[in-house]
Amino acid sequence: MIKVGIPRSLLYYSYFPLWRAFFTEMGAEVVVSPETNKAILDAGLRSALDETCLPVKLFFGHVLALTGSVDYLLVPRLISVEPKAYICPKFMGLPDMLRARIPNLPPLIDVAVDFSRGTGNWENVLSSMGRLLAGDRRLIRQACRSAQAAQSLFQEQLEKGWLLPEALNGAAGERGTERPAPPSPGSGRLNIALLGHDYNIYDEYISMNLIKRLRSMGARVATADLVSQAVIDEQAGTLPKKLFWTLGKKMIGAAFAFCDSGQFDGIIYVSSFGCGPESLVGELLARWVKRRRGIPFMLLTIDEHSGAAGLVTRLEAFTDMLLRREKG
Ligand code: SF4
Known part of the structure; x- marks a missing residue:
């Protein structure tokens, strides 16, 4: 064979x-x-x-x-x-x-x-x-x-x-099958939108288990995969100039949809060192998220030297700030 x-x-x-x-x-x-x-x-x-x-x-x-x-x-x-x-x-x-x-x-x-x-x-x-x-x-x-x-x-x-790994690994199941687990099984104190290329955020080694870490801090995590292509196109179409990067458009369209839903406490954007398109998309996201809703936004850049300790410190600082904001 x-x-x-x-x-x-x-x-x-x-x-x-x-x-x-x-x-x-x-x-x-x-x-x-x-x-x-x-x-x-x-x-x-x-x-x-x-x-x-x-x-x-x-x-x-x-x-x-x-x-x-x-x-x-x-x-x-x-x-x-x-x-x-x-x-x-x-x-x-x-x-x-x-x-x-x-x-x-x-x-x-x-x-x-x-x-x-x-x-x-x-x-x-x-x-x-x-x-x-x-x-x-x-x-x-x-x-x-x-x-x-x-x-x-x-x-x-x-x-x-x-979840994307479940849909990939479970042979995508049979049509009509119930999903095996709720999308965000954290305790749900905070709702966090996690944006970034699938090949970064779903690779547990390279993302240093970012999704699991956020959940262990009590956050419910949503990614751009929850947003349909039609909504992404519509939301990204509200930018004054058309974006011609498919992957960047997905991030921006999803971020706008999450902002408009009013259900998210914060947005984390994961970018990889050496990425040309992301240097533009990250900047656009930071500006427009602030303009549209004022939701706290954190950019995490990962590279081959990134360490888990630095990541945890930043995540803890971000989630603590979100919780204090919620109480205030
Ligand atoms: S440059 Fe950026 S968008 Fe292109 S492959 Fe690398 S990480 Fe992905």
Whole structure:
């Protein structure tokens, strides 16, 4: 059986159900790299260019964890997943960066994903991937249908409040299944919106267990995945100028929706060191959150040297301030 490796990093957190269902239906075995650990991060740091951002360095580590044990590696050349908006350019260059830096890579499935002109779609992208595996046309069509059904179920579950790791790991369950746990099982003294790229906030190693730590401090945590794409588009559309970064738009649209709901005591925005788009998005968020509702806002920048002690101190200071504000 052909083994297709999928690095547990970057847009794994957005599209794994789609990719897993497709390759499984095609008769391949899907192999995912282990959860991030020190060895994976260190390997990525040694291999990637110093100048790149932390998530890309980590992606290198996940690729190295799979190299040698799979027949193909899935590294799509992601350019755009919606009309007139783009993913960060580093995603576009990932296949080239990997080939330039890692010897003996397995063949990459590096089909381009570019929906910016409003013409592309996942069916075409998946069909191109399927042809690389020499699948017949009927099998590819069937695999495309299964993949899209798995992805739409995943999206539905996120909007219903499933936690992203549960929706990913639980094979997204069956349609109509109740979610396994409430979205925010903390004691609920504070409601905190946690914003940041999925590949940062849901990677427990790199985020230093941020979600669990907030919960242990009594906070209920909501992330941008709870907000539907329609609401994100509508809210981000209230900015005076259109944002053409898909990932940044998600953060801003969700932040505005959380502000307007009036239910949040504070917003934490996690950004990674070396991220170009986030230097703009973080600034926009800080300004507009203040203007719209005056909700306390904290920016947390993580890098490979971040330590848990510094993180805990900042979280404690932030949550204490929110509690004092509530009482006052
Ligand atoms: S959006 Fe930022 S963190 Fe993500 S890949 Fe691009 S530069 Fe890196």
